[in-house]
Amino acid sequence: MVLGWVLGKNPFIRARPARALQNIVSKHSSQFRGNAQHDALEFLxxxxxxxxxxxxxASPAQQSRGPTQPGKDGSSGASRSPPGTQHPRGQSFVQSHFQAQYRSSLTCPHCLKQSNTFDPFLCISLPIPLRQTRALNVTLVLQCERWRFVRVGLAVPLLGTVADLREMVARHGRVPAEQVILAEVSPRGLLRSLSDPEALRAAGEAAPVYAFQPPPARRAGCPRSLPTSPAVPRPEGPRLLPSAARSSDCLHRAPGGRILLLLCNTAGTGLQLSRFGPPLVLREERGVSWEQLQQNILAQLRGVLRGEVRPQGSGALFRIRLAGGSAPCTYLSPQDPRPLCHPAIDRALQLCGAGGPPHVRLTAEWDTSTKERLFGSIQEEVVQDAESVRQQQQAHGQQHSCTLDECFQLYTKEEQLAPDDAWRCPHCKVPQQGTVKLSLWTLPDILIIHLKRFRQVAEQRHKLTTLVRFPLRGLDMAPHVAQRGQPGGQLLGRWAPWQPPLCLPPGCPRDHLYDLYAVCNHHGSMQGGHYTAFCCNALDGRWYSYDDSRVEGVREAEVSTRSAYILFYQRRRAAGSGTGHWVFRLAAAEPRADP
Structure with a gap:
């Protein structure tokens, strides 16, 4: 209101208010010079x-009061009344109308004594409650027939880890968590396995997530009578050469040892490379020969083999490549009598992250003609969606919203100190993990509420577009103001409840009701954006939209949007009306033109 009065006194400023305001501001603060974008709250x-x-x-920031000593009744004692209950001489216009105090209470969990700190505020920055989960589809490939190639929808925690996902899959499929292998499987093959310490926020972004369960440790013998077909050409890339000494050494180190293999079949080359058939999980002896390994793979694929065609002849039907190895193309050699005993397999096992059984990811590369002859035009496996997929998509597909009251509840939520931040209780004389709680001690005439839409986690920064539903009339701040004078030792009983809060004259009843009169909106992202405003005209009670030089009326239902950034509330009893409103005083101060 003061700024409007100042700008309205100068005819040049009234003609070009935006440019004039920028010149005035940049004259007094170099940080706002130029055409760079600035935060509206920072400027305010x-x-x-x-x-x-x-x-x-003095500056409002210099009015802070340090922590008080705990009183005998468990509350904080003080030698004089708290700052919010006095009206010091020389109080500025800003202090009288915009400033109030909040209380930070630190309670000892042992003796329940309380230490309180009072600080002034001009604006309340409220955190926005975040959605705690997101929908993630996982394709189950378990040994139970019910959960073989069934896609389920899970509500996974946003800040969780892969270990949380592994536990959820285990509970859903009723299998031990240590038996679950989690991997990302793309249309081109296996991408990577997921280990427990990894953050869950990136899981499933690069490719769908599959959950595999290994076969039992002992299985019935696989058929060994499957014939083979003529050999396919050897790979042109680097491969692992046979080594009898290496194979013998492997057998000597782990006689009869078994290894888990996660294998996908692909056909084609380059951009035409695509996966076909179901991903396989095999448990093989380390000393298995190439021919036996090939037969075991074919036995797993017998359900998709063309009925009228059977492989004939001898030789390698496909090439086997280590997926995700350090080398771009690391192939196992058909000439190696013990291909699974190569040191590259050992390195792959060592690189397995924590969680789930150790395994090696392999890709069987088929020649296109051989694949067509044996399997026809078969593509990827058929996966059925469980009802949970639709349910989770529906639950998480709706845009998140909350109320202003929920933001206040999060702001005043009691929190326990971390062990590293333990507080030395003056009464117990030992460090304690006390609980901290913020509450409002006094309220101003003009209540400015800042919604913290800009969030940074590690190196990632983003803007929250959550719809915060706020009332246009009758915002009741009573639940968020600290209560006084109640017994029990937890509240500040030294200061009488009859003392009036800041900004209210003595004898005026306490008023916690506020009405909205303006909203500052931010459109865009953290990299750049545009500010607009909604303001309520106190003379006609209508709302108007301000977008640079464009002003138009809006309905009340259009005021609450996902772009709301700063809310301006006015205490109902302090609001002027009729001819007493400051707008009339502004008009009365205008110089009259000579006749």
Missing amino acids: LWLLDRMHEDLGA
Whole structure:
């Protein structure tokens, strides 16, 4: 209101208000010079601080009061009344209308004594509750027939780890968590396995997630009568050469040892490379020969083999490549009598992350003509969707929203100190993991609420578009104001509840009801954006939209949007009306033109 009065006194400013305002601001603060974008809250707090300096004495930030000593009744004692209950001389316009105090209470869990700190605020920055889960589809390939190639929908925690996902899959499929292998499987083959320490936020973004369960440790013998077909050409890339000494050494180190293989079949080359048939999980002897390994793979694929065609002849039907190895193309050699005993297999096992059984990821590369002759035009496996897929998509597909009251509840939520931040209780004389709780001690006439839409986690920054539903009339702040004078030792009983809060004259009843009169909106992202505003005209009670020089009326239902950034509330009893409104005083101060 003061800024509007100042700008309205100058005819040049009234003609070009935006440019004039920018010139005035940049004259007094170099940080706002030029055409760079700035945060609206940053500018607002700077403006209030400069107005306070020009119209008052000390800066509001210098009015902070340190922590008090705990009283005998468990509450904080003080030698004088708290700052919010007095009206010091020389109080500036900003202090009188915008400033109030909040209380930070630190409670000892052992003696329940309380230490309180009071600090002033011009604006309340409220956190926005985040959605705690997201929908993630996982294709189950378990030994139970019910959960073979069934896609289920899970609500996974946003800040969870792969270990959490492994536990959820285990509970869903009723299998031990240590038996679950999690991997990302793309249309081109196996991408990577997921280990427990990994953050869950990236799981499933590169490719669908599959959950495999290994076969039992002892299985019936696989058929060994499957004939083979003529050999396919050897791979042109680097391969592992046979080594009898190496194979003998492997057998000597782990006689009868078994290894888990996760294998996908692909056909084609380059951009035409594609996966076909179901992913396989095999448990093989380390000393198995190439021919026996090939027969075991074919036995797993017998359900998709063309009925009228059987492989004939001898030789390698496909090439086997280590997926995700350090080398770009690491192939097992058909000439190696013990291909699974190569040191590259050992290295792959060592690289397996924590969680789930150790395994090696392999890709069987088929020649296109051989694949067509044996399997026809078969593509990927057929996966059925469980009802949970639709349910989770529906639950998480709706845009997240919350209420302003939920933001206040999160702001005033009690939190326990971390062990590294333990507080030395003056009464117990030992470090304690106390609980901290914020509450509002007094309320201002003009309540400014900042919604914290910009969030940074590690190196990632993003803007929250959550719809915060806020009331246009009758915002009741009573639940968020600290209660006084109640017994029990947890509240501040030294200061009488009859003392009036800041900004209210003595004898005026306490008023916690506020009405909205303006909203600052931010459109865009953290890299750049545009500000608009909604303001309520106190004369006609209508809402208007302000977008640069464009002003138009809006309905009340259009005021609450996902772009709301700063809310301006006015105490209902402090609001002017009729001819007493400041707009009339502004008009009365205008110089009259000579007749």
